[in-house]
Amino acid sequence: MSRTLANVAYSTDEKQLANFAKAMGHPVRIQILKLLNAQACCYTGDLTESIPLAQSTISQHLKVLKDAGLIQGEILPPKVKYCLNQDNWTAAGRLFKEIFDFSLSESPAKSCSSDE
């Protein structure tokens, strides 16, 4: 950490949105989210069957999604059942909607205007 503040104070929303986006920044994790979205829940084993990656790799991706708060795991021995974390999933959807919808609510022209 040098003189320029690497510890900038971003707004909570910006951090949250970036956090969610980062977790979604891999095609395998998108696939997992889509699967969970489509069929409510599933086990790690189900994923290792439909995704041709090592079991440890998939477990790692699940951890990323869990750490970001997008999914949650219910331990149900000897398996673990994963579902979307509905609260955070909804929150993420709202944040994305917010940033994308903003463009629509503004003036439609949106030309590059002011130069200095």
Place this chain on the structure above:
Amino acid sequence: MSRTLANVAYSTDEKQLANFAKAMGHPVRIQILKLLNAQACCYTGDLTESIPLAQSTISQHLKVLKDAGLIQGEILPPKVKYCLNQDNWTAAGRLFKEIFDFSLSESPAKSCSSDE
């Protein structure tokens, strides 16, 4: 690359969405996108003023956003004016809307049902 295919064939949409999400996976880049969204366009210099990071760092973040297709730069010597890439921005918005809205269009109960 070993025997398990690291070169899995993801759907184009999944790759696109992951690509956009990854580019959005940093608070500074979210901030930049918000700024561009709010005021149509701006110059690199404007950003270096409002974001306390080295100019080279911000330029790098701009490159990430540009490579992902979310923004575009019009070179206007000696400055460069950045705007959202409206087409891709809209496409990204649609992809995010798609994956998040899916949950809403489905059965509201969404309980963890089928166990094997």
Place this chain on the structure above:
DNA sequence: GGAGTTTATCGTGAATTTACGATAAACTCC
């Protein structure tokens, strides 16, 4: 208690990301 099942964690290596300062590139204006 031992065998089997399922999943997370550890250790590792290659690649990518993030930040910086320094430098080059492109162009204007005197």
Place this chain on the structure above:
DNA sequence: GGAGTTTATCGTAAATTCACGATAAACTCC
């Protein structure tokens, strides 16, 4: 042509990511 302005790129170092195999942990069932 030279000084000044603005921005991208290079080089670098530290940290993180992504994939793997091997191993440990947790629990069931015989």
